[in-house]
Amino acid sequence: QLYKFLLLIVKGNFCNGHIxxxxxxxxxxxxxxxxxxxxxxxxxxxxANGVRLEDSESKEIQKFTQRDFLNNDVHAILTGKVSEGTxxxxxxxxxxxxxxxxxxxxxxxxxxxxxxxxxxxxxxxxAAIISSANLSFTTNLPGxxxxxxxxxxxxxxxxxxxxxxxxxxxxxxxxxxxxxxxRVQYKHSSAMNPMLDTFSFQIRVDTTTSMIHVFRITxxxxxxxxxxxxxCLLNNTDNLVLxxxxxxxxxxxxxxxxxxLVYHIIEPPKFGTLLRRVEKNRNRRIGVSSNFTQ
Numbered sequence: 654q655l656y657k658f659l660l661l662i663v664k665g666n667f668c669n670g671h672i673x674x675x676x677x678x679x680x681x682x683x684x685x686x687x688x689x690x691x692x693x694x695x696x697x698x699x700x701a702n703g704v705r706l707e708d709s710e711s712k713e714i715q716k717f718t719q720r721d722f723l724n725n726d727v728h729a730i731l732t733g734k735v736s737e738g739t740x741x742x743x744x745x746x747x748x749x750x751x752x753x754x755x756x757x758x759x760x761x762x763x764x765x766x767x768x769x770x771x772x773x774x775x776x777x778x779x780a781a782i783i784s785s786a787n788l789s790f791t792t793n794l795p796g797x798x799x800x801x802x803x804x805x806x807x808x809x810x811x812x813x814x815x816x817x818x819x820x821x822x823x824x825x826x827x828x829x830x831x832x833x834x835x836r837v838q839y840k841h842s843s844a845m846n847p848m849l850d851t852f853s854f855q856i857r858v859d860t861t862t863s864m865i866h867v868f869r870i871t872x873x874x875x876x877x878x879x880x881x882x883x884x885c886l887l888n889n890t891d892n893l894v895l896x897x898x899x900x901x902x903x904x905x906x907x908x909x910x911x912x913x914l915v916y917h918i919i920e921p922p923k924f925g926t927l928l929r930r931v932e933k934n935r936n937r938r939i940g941v942s943s944n945f946t947q
Contacts, residue, residue, distance in 0.1 A: 677706070677727040681756060682742070684719055689746040691719035696744045704738025704758055705730050729758055736760045763861040764793040772869035773839055776907055780813070780821070780840035785833045788868060790856050797858055799829035804865060805853035809843040812852060839870055848872055878903045902947050914947035 675681075686694045697716040698706060706714050709726045717727045731738060737759045744751040768789040775781045790799055803812060803825045814824035815836045827837050841850075850870040856863035883898040902914045921927060921940055928936035929945055939945060 674731075675729040675758060675760070676725050677722065677729055678725055681758070682722075684722055684744060686719065686744075686746050691723060694719040694744065694746045696722070696742050698740055699743055699753060700739075700741035702739045703731065703733030703735060704740060705732050706740070731758075731760050736762075761794060763797070763858050765799075765856050765858055765861065765863045766791050766793070767866075770866060770868060772871060774871050774873050775810075775839060775841055776873050776875055777846045778841055780838050782835050783812075783832060783837045783839060783868075784835065785829075788832055790829060790863075792858050800826060800857045801828065801832075801854050802826050802857060803852055803854050805851075807839065807850045807852040807870065809845060809847050809850045810839055810841040810870070813838050813840055841872070846872065873906060875904050875907060878905075897947075911947040915944050916946070917944045918942065 684694070684696065695716050695718055698714075706717070707728045707730050708714050708717070708721070709728070714727070721727050729738070729740070737757060740756045740758070741753055742756060743753045768791055769786060770789075771787050773781055773783055773787050792799065806812070806825070811823045812825070812827075813821035814827050814831060815821045815838075821838055821840070824837075831837050839850075849872065851867050852870075853865050853867050855865055880901040880903065881899055882901070885893055885895065885899050887893050900916075902916070904914070918927070918939055918941055927939040929939050931937045
């Protein structure tokens with residue numbers, strides 16, 4: 654038996670003058686035969702208006718097998734000046750044949766729509782994920798892959814993508830699905846500390862390409878404040894353990910773990926020694942060019 658939907662909305666690029674092409678699949682028809690091999694079940698075109706069928710090698714065909722259909726090797730091509738066409742189809746397995754059914758195909762031009770392009774805020778010498786809240790496009794035909802191509806690379810960093818569970822690597826193309834899956838990031842890689850960086854890109858959906866868009870990266874300066882709320886006072890003792898109340902470093906607008914806040918010694922104490930405990934009963938002197946963490 655051969656069943657069909659009366660109307661099919663499919664992707665195309667008719668408005669730009671390109672050939673509109675649709676893969677004929679289960680969105681359009683259902684085809685099955687319980688007691689025949691897919692190679693022996695044929696579908697024939699008995700009438701066509703404004704549309705023709707082609708195989709995957711772009712050769713025009715008047716019939717195809719169920720196997721061709723299952724392998725997505727059958728394509729409808731718009732031939733008329735209007736944005737729709739009709740096919741009258743009949744299925745046969747050599748012994749029986751279905752009723753002739755008419756399939757109407759409507760080719761809709763793709764419209765690429767901007768959802769978000771907020772840019773990204775990044776701290777110098779770090780990387781940040783480009784999320785769908787930062788960059789997102791959609792189309793009037795859901796389900797079609799949306800691809801990004803960088804046409805002008807950033808000056809002070811790189812765009813990186815991650816495939817599977819691998820590491821982030823420099824890339825110039827990625828998809829909306831990559832962005833939605835947190836697999837795209839910008840990494841500041843320059844020794845310079847600019848205030849702004851940008852990269853330019855285009856969107857491609859099927860054969861439709863967008864205008865050039867610009868994505869802005871704004872760099873955030875990290876400020877550091879040092880607090881010594883309680884001074885170090887040695888009272889009847891020759892040593893004192895430095896605590897958070899004596900020395901505390903704070904960063905903003907981004908906070909860092911205490912093991913990443915590093916104090917570098919540029920001048921040691923004149924009348925005593927600064928020591929770091931390395932074992933239970935063993936200390937090590939901290940001198941010039943040495944460091945310790947919060």
